[in-house]
Amino acid sequence: MSGADDGPTGIRCRLDELLAERSMTLTELSERVGVSIVNLSVLKNDRARAIRFSTLVAICDALDCEVGDLLVRAPSLQR
Secondary structure (H helix, E strand, C coil), X not given: CCCHHHCCCCEEECHHHHHHHCCCCHHHHHXXXXXXXXXXXXXXXXXXXXXXXXXXHHHHHHHCCCHHHHEEECCXXXX
């Protein structure tokens, strides 16, 4: 089944860049926030369709960043 949720969300996750800036691995972040590596990988690779606010806060706390540092608007492919 195909639908509106199958396309790009218009949001890009900067998790890779933030981890690199902090010399932190995805495994370490997973341990700190209590979220599986698989779920963090889905977020990191821009395949997530939703994120719980509690998870977002935990990631931002662990990375010492703001939500706007982690999630940014992606350039629109279609108008």
